[in-house]
Amino acid sequence: MNATTNRFSDKEAKLLDKITKAKQQLVRLKHKQKLDLGELAIKHGLDKYNLDILSDAFARLAEELLHGNSE
Secondary structure: OHHHHHHHHHHHHHHHHHHHHHHHHHHHHHHHHHHHHHHHHHHHOHHHHHHHHHHHHHHHHHHHHHHHOOO
């Protein structure tokens, strides 16, 4: 029974390690996406505007895109 428990513990440890690595990868991808969005905003001169104005504009854009009015 001890060998079975050890195998289970090993599999559990490997799975937990895989989950941890996946979470870290997700954090890196989200960070890259934020950088990409920031570069896009700067490219279009949006860094000159107040964040409240941009937040409202992005909310309207998101609403339009969610309802298929992006054409």
